[in-house]
Amino acid sequence: MHERALTWFRERSSSWKDWPLDRLLEDKFRQDSRISLVIPARDEADTISDIVAGLRTAFVKDAPLLDELVVIDSDSRDATAAVAERAGATVYRASDITPEHGAYPGKGEALWKSLFVTSGDLLVFVDADLTDWGPHFVTGLLGPLLADPDTLLVRAAYTRLRTENDGSTSPDGGRVTELVARPLLSLYWPELAGVVQPLAGEWAIRRELMESLSIPVGYGVELSTLVDTATRHGLDSIAQVHLGARAHRHRTDRDLAVTAAELLVVADARRASPVGSAELQQFLQDGDWVRANIRPVPTHERPPAATVQGRSA
Numbered sequence: 001m002h003e004r005a006l007t008w009f010r011e012r013s014s015s016w017k018d019w020p021l022d023r024l025l026e027d028k029f030r031q032d033s034r035i036s037l038v039i040p041a042r043d044e045a046d047t048i049s050d051i052v053a054g055l056r057t058a059f060v061k062d063a064p065l066l067d068e069l070v071v072i073d074s075d076s077r078d079a080t081a082a083v084a085e086r087a088g089a090t091v092y093r094a095s096d097i098t099p100e101h102g103a104y105p106g107k108g109e110a111l112w113k114s115l116f117v118t119s120g121d122l123l124v125f126v127d128a129d130l131t132d133w134g135p136h137f138v139t140g141l142l143g144p145l146l147a148d149p150d151t152l153l154v155r156a157a158y159t160r161l162r163t164e165n166d167g168s169t170s171p172d173g174g175r176v177t178e179l180v181a182r183p184l185l186s187l188y189w190p191e192l193a194g195v196v197q198p199l200a201g202e203w204a205i206r207r208e209l210m211e212s213l214s215i216p217v218g219y220g221v222e223l224s225t226l227v228d229t230a231t232r233h234g235l236d237s238i239a240q241v242h243l244g245a246r247a248h249r250h251r252t253d254r255d256l257a258v259t260a261a262e263l264l265v266v267a268d269a270r271r272a273s274p275v276g277s278a279e280l281q282q283f284l285q286d287g288d289w290v291r292a293n294i295r296p297v298p299t300h301e302r303p304p305a306a307t308v309q310g311r312s313a
């Protein structure tokens, strides 16, 4: 692994088990922190109820960790809003929030709009399509933020499960992650190559930072916030927490191609110069991230043959 990335990986990774709820509550009340949990959701009526109800029970009813549990309904065509409200969330339609600023479709837009209806100084984002997850996602993500004022952004690290049509699972999830995000980071921001899940939809961030960043309206928001935070505040302002395994609803390759293009746009907007040499950082999906793999990426280009001495034609 790139030396800086390896140092970061070693120093800034922890496990959700390192962050017990008691300790978090103690830190939260000592610091007088307010915490908002935000779930962006488009057409997630099938899964959102369990997520909202589970988090509400764990961190609103049983323990006072969350001050707000908000769902941003992002142009859903199904009953997402009603289901989420019944499960105990405060629900806003993204397009109803600050209508004077207009409305775009997309996840990033939902997160950006959430800034206008929440008040927590710490924000936690959780996707609405999770099928394998646990409340420890939230405690894990908040741990480093509550423990250290210099930590500004916390990313989830997990094994991404792929669920086949017959219900069987393998640790082969994350098509865009493996095919686009990781190569982009390894090539253009190799110091970020130690981020195990650069596109994880579960992350926590200080409001002050989130409000200072430009937010792509679509699926580029995870990549942009990662790169921009590292660029402006240094790698060590970011931490990652291993959360075990995570499964979600899979989208089609064709839909993911649009996401892939969005990531390229985000990268393109942030890049000044091309890479010289490159290696691709990968992680074995069995959870043993210490046995990470480095794959050399060929970058050499031959000159036009017409310019090469001794060509026969």
Ligand SMILES: O=c1ccn([C@@H]2O[C@H](COP(=O)(O)OP(=O)(O)O[C@H]3O[C@H](CO)[C@@H](O)[C@H](O)[C@H]3O)[C@@H](O)[C@H]2O)c(=O)[nH]1
Binding pocket: 039, 040, 041, 042, 043, 044, 072, 074, 105, 106, 107, 110, 126, 127, 128, 129, 176, 199, 200, 201, 202, 219, 220, 221, 222, 248, 251, 259
């Ligand atoms: O217009 C949209 C589209 C999606 N979502 C919600 O955003 C979350 C993630 O969307 P999803 O379609 O499940 O994304 P994935 O295909 O799983 O993409 C992965 O990679 C993306 C970055 O490329 C991240 O934004 C996602 O969180 C991450 O799960 C879910 O709660 C969606 O309901 C919206 O709120 N509005």
Ligand SMILES: O=C(O)[C@H](O)COP(=O)(O)O
Binding pocket: 160, 161, 162, 172, 173, 174, 175, 176, 177, 178, 199, 200, 249, 250, 251, 256
């Ligand atoms: O982050 C990703 O790579 C996308 O969400 C796709 O994940 P999947 O291949 O596990 O559906």
